Amino acid sequence: MFNSSQSPSFFDIENQLDKIHGLNNFLVCLNFLVNWDIFIDILATLRLPRDPSHGGRSPFDALLMFQSFLWILHIWAMRTIQSKTI
DSSP states (O other): OOOTTSOOOHHHHHHHHHHHHHTTOHHHHHHHHOOTHHHHHHHHHHSOOOOGGGOSOOOOOHHHHHHHHHHHHHHHHHHHHHHHHO
16 A cells, blocks of 8 residues: 555555455446446437537446446445344
C-alpha cells in the first residue's frame, strides 16, 4: 500500500485489484458469469435518441446503468434478507 505523500505505482493498484478479486466480490463474480454483450442491443433500443443541440453532458453508457441497477437491487435484497433474520 502506498502512503498519501506518494503517488501510487502500477503495482500498488494491481495489488489492490488482486485483493478485491480475492474477496469474492459480487461484481467480479457477476462479470465472469454474465455475457453482457447480449444486453447491449436491447438496451440501445430502450434509450431515446439524444439531440446534441440541447447541450449538456453525454448520457451514461446504458450497459453501465443496467449493471448499476442490478447492483442496487442486490444491495437492497441483502438488506431485506438481513432485516428479516434479526
